[in-house]
Amino acid sequence: MRTNQPKTIYLSEYRVPDFLVDHVDLRFELFEDGARVHSTLSVRRNPEATGPAEQLELNGDSLTLESVHLDGRELQAGQFEDRGELLLVPSVPDAFELQVVTWIEPQNNTRLEGLYKSSGMFCTQCEAEGFRCITYFPDRPDVMSRYRTRIEADKASYPILLSNGNDVERGDLDGGRHFVTWEDPFPKPSYLFALVAGDLVEKKDRFTTMSGRDIDLRIYVEPRNATKTGHAMDSLKRAMRWDEEVYGREYDLDIFMIVAVDDFNMGAMENKGLNIFNSSCVLASPESETDMAFQRIEAIVAHEYFHNWSGNRVTCRDWFQLSLKEGFTVFRDSRFSADMGSPTVKRIEDATLLRTAQFAEDAGPMAHPVRPASYMEISNFYTLTIYEKGAEVVRMIHTLLGPDLFRKGSDLYFQRHDGQAVTTDDFVRAMEDASGRDLGQFRLWYEQAGTPVLTVEDDYDEAGQVYRLTVRQSIPDTPGQTGKKPQHIPFALGLLDQDGNDLPLALAGEEAPGGSTRVLELTDEEHVFEFTGIDSRPVPSLLRDFSAPVRVNYPWSRDQLMFLMSHDSDGFNRWDAGQRLAVDVIRELSGHADASVDDRLVQACRTLLNDQDADQALVAKMLQLPSEAYLIELSDGADVQIIHHARERVLKALATALRDDLLACYRRQQPAEHYQVTPEDVASRSLRNMALAWLLHIGDEQARELALEQFHSATNMTDQSGALRALVNSPFGDDRSRTLDAFYQQWHQDPQVVEQWFSIQAASPVSGDLAAVRRLLEHEAFDWKNPNKIRCVVGAFAGQNLAHFHEQDGSGYQFLADTIRRLDDSNPQIAARLCAPLTRWRKFAHVYSEGMRKALESVREKDGLSRDVYEIVHKSLAD
Template structure:
């Protein structure tokens, strides 16, 4: 908790560590009332750093039992201990330090360091959790090989796991046993992992491209033993893909995954022992939706890919977090695109960028992909570091091409294997491998904010030329009022009046001009002239979302409808539909239109009736822009007016297209066995979209269809789809009956209970504030479990926007109350829940003043964690 105001840590103040570690030997003695940790470290002065007389190790909430220097006990005169460190005085140049600490994992509600979850011991050490286990140089640029011995009661904890390869096991007195693990690869302590529990082991194997057999093991609680197959299959697909696309082979004899119920994050890439939030790894068709299957495949791949992009090559300091996370998000996105539909995957990723990341760029917590400073590093596990960081890597891929990017990544891995490096090192490898200068491109890592491209065009019929003038700018962000021009890859095409792609000739005599081109924007203004254009074209701009920017161009509704029907770029077809729907909704909001434009209805009718289109793309194109995205597009957002206008559009569409929706539902319903093949997933997605639209207008025939689908469903996608449709309808009796049945059937399954909470708290019809408060008091709710907290409080504040943004401010006061109550127990979760309040300047005065008051009520508390203090302080700062 905060006793004094936290101080900012600055990138410019980075200094090399004064000491380095040759090796670490850990011994954990696990008991029911605590754990004794003995750490033997072999340290030496870093010849490349400033020389320090004393050794200072990080440590928090540790009970020190003893310190030995080169085997000799030290008395209290030779060391100092405070709440954050152990200082050993006047150490020699090279020495062995033995530190014994006592910790209480059972009382660790922060879920950082070593703690207990559902009866098992487990760890989470990223970013700075290892200092809650023992005193150590807890920074990512201190790397060492680890040996770990775990001792525990054999009956309670038959499975004892840590990083690396198992080298010894045996029995001890008193019904206890031990296992020793050795990890030969130097790693920072944030990649350390330990698990001890009564777990079931599921095994598989993988043969690498060089012919080595790797043992794959997944550990779960016995009740989850039937939910492991998909994760293991996903792991094998990821391992093969990484070999084929990046030439990266796994390097240990075993790879282990453990599912943990209580986890602040999604998963953790600890070397050889990945620990997963149960919701991100356990799956089977009866309890897992298609979206969850895809998410699990992506997360399993992401954590595996970290073996090279994060573990073998790690980050020098936490300012470089995107070095591993941005690169690895890009890698897992490409993997998921190859496993399914590249267009659908791109749309899903861009939805996240344009809604969440653009909002972050425009808010008080805006920061560059490589931040300049932070108070609490946990607050910088953000969509900017992850998703925007991935977009920056994607732009390098676009500029270099697939072969050039592979050359650059090969050089990066070979040059820096076993090192802790920076984003500059990554970019330098790309430059050196391809002979290109990316000096200006580095601004993507250094400057915050979302660039805006303002585009004008001119067609000269006599000359047969079409001219695009593109101007770039970037709004001010905290600490950065002036922005230098970015290096932006800008992909585009031009369509003729029949919807065909035109050759993009930048000179009159250019032969074999491509029909899709990437322009490189480096100046505040560019002017591009395309030759040989027989008629005025329709521009297809920023194809495949080639850069994380906003595009401002005066499309007409006719042009957007044309692009929806004809653009060869699937992403831009979807984007045209989104822009058209946004234009119609905003016209209703500001009074420009007094009724829903029939052209939007006809555009959606064509989508619904065209059975030849990719049904997965159709399902995405039918989804109206979310209220969150519409808020992000507003200068002074009025959530009530946004909800009302969007509701009018959706109601009109569903009413006008009732027959087409029913036909679409029936066309995509069949008796085929459950499959995760893309075509089957697309059919389920489209029929559930149609069903949701029909229930939105309380169609009685659709109600009966939904009830039948719920009862007869052979998979959770269809059952949850029917449940969600009924919950979001006006059929109250049916809603209560299905919710009661769902909970009765799956109340013993934590992941299913989280779904049950989410479908209620996220529903504008069901999730009133009174109802959400009731969920917090439900017997299945657990304040110690982050997933339960997110599924009720997080979903209400981030998805049920009409209820959360109640004009009387009750939703804001509710969120502030929960944050205040959580902060002493789990600061990470408390700080992340505060996100919706931090954007108060985005809203009109009716809402903004009350959101600010809610933030002020948090700040007025006597003591805040560093995590929460930083978020609230920055949000209120003038």
């Protein structure tokens, strides 16, 4: 078993492996009471290792060692040492073959790492360090090997046997058993190994690559999900075509497989040629999944497929370089999603996640650079900083270089490092070499934690027709990092004249204007930019398209924000102006109980609701009020209840003033005859359900009837769950209970829909109090072993239902702490991720922070605390 004593691992201490494994031959004997794993490793000394190493060290975790053979000779006691987490073999030759046989118990593996069973199916999750739970191995990403895998199992129970690569041999065995052998021709690290064995339905399709090769596409699901694979398959083919057209990357094997698994700690895993997905991230039908689920599935399928090159063919040297593959691939899937839908809406969604959650991470006790300098438990560093901020760093390189030079750089990167395990420096160097740009200072984005703050001041010289901008950057201190250096920041902006038109922008000394949007490059603590030929004072549109993951402080007036909402040609900044206006109004009500809602916000929303010529997808986003989580993130000493009630007052005032406009909007957005996930149809359903939710929020009787009718007549899950959510969050208690019961009876046999049902209740600020959440945990459909169920109840309550979670008596905090302690024994990864709502206790007013701190302390006091939870709790409580 793994030890609970944490050890800090440092990037500065990295050294190349002493031994390399050229080939791995695996044979799995799968039984109901366990699995026997025969591993044959072709090992040689690493010529790049520093200093001779006489002893071979292999990682292991929760393994029962049965035998060890060195070059065919069985080793006896005293000729090797089994320490549980390490297998030590002294005095090995320069090249040799090591055979190890281990016994494991997948049926008892609640951690869901390595080989485990889910709904009677064998499956694996080896990233980051799960392969050591299968057999002894140098389990690190810079040991890349070719794998041949033979799987043996009962044919009736497990007719489908899958692993990486191509199917090269199969046959029957005695006793009703059978085998399949898979061979992967490409070297890969152990974290990309995969195995699946089960009674599954196979859905097949084909894809013809740009060079004319036919690729066999397969999706494997349980029989009950056989009708839910079409969207994922179509998404896969779109992703394959897009990667060829945009990056020139063609798929390399003869077969590409996806398997849906109910019990999975993550969203999906990019194992070479055999992607394993959380069922919620691959299964979809219009009747049972929402628009958001369809879009999420398309993005995740694309993400995992794109990893074939940005993560598999070129992988990370060590786990400190995790963003090398994840940041780059999130950038790629984000651009793909933008091309498949609305680029502006996609940018708004990405920025919302960053500003609400990643900025909070940057300001919390677990703040770390995109390339961390140290960690105790690598599972804790699958964070928004690694993924989302890492993607923004790649996006900034794309902005600075332009699309053509960026493509040239990515081509060079893939060509130069194919089949290698490399670093973020290697990625940036390829971009430098291809473009001729010096990105030395830009590398600080990988090294420094925290969110830069840009403070902008301006003045206008009417006589000289000069508009002057002064921009200062600063980066707050974070744990272990102070006195940070200025970073290289692409700062996109535009200037609007009095009629709302973009002005052509010419900097002082330029002979001609350089376009209406300029990307200024900030490299010093302070810059002064002078724009000439400006004949009246403009309204600045700053950080267009969210050109960098930074905060911008500028004193826009409410009239200026209204002006930008109406006229800015940059869709992102139109939305951002509306968010800033709403934040300002909500903050005013937070500080003044007798204040009324500014009529300018009402008029702005009315204009949006009735503007049928505008991009309706953008309108739907602009009508969403800032979330409570974002308002808390903008506050110091946040008082959750005051923020919640102020936002509620604004929402109710808007819904009351706009009742007729909302009803008219609802009636205009009639359901399409056939369900499609187009930007237009998604926007229409979003507006329709937003209008319904606002009207139900104020207890409108006519809206109540419309909601009940929509709930019972809906032909797609977006509209049915939209009506259900609106009723659950309304004052109509009897309707709430009846529709919840009806929904469950209709969908109780579909686990993914039941997860929606759980989440709607746990996240409800009206009815989702702690007592209701405890009742959900006792429901027949809840399963403590299933991470999705835990996320949909406990995660939704603590992460979304902020008013009830942050009750001032601290009951919500202690409930979460008790849940973490319980899960720490069975699934430390999920337990650790549930810690996040408690970690920023210093952010809140004293009446909340004391309860949060005490809850964390109660977790810290648990005997045998896992490394996963230990690291987060101790860093959160550190002085």
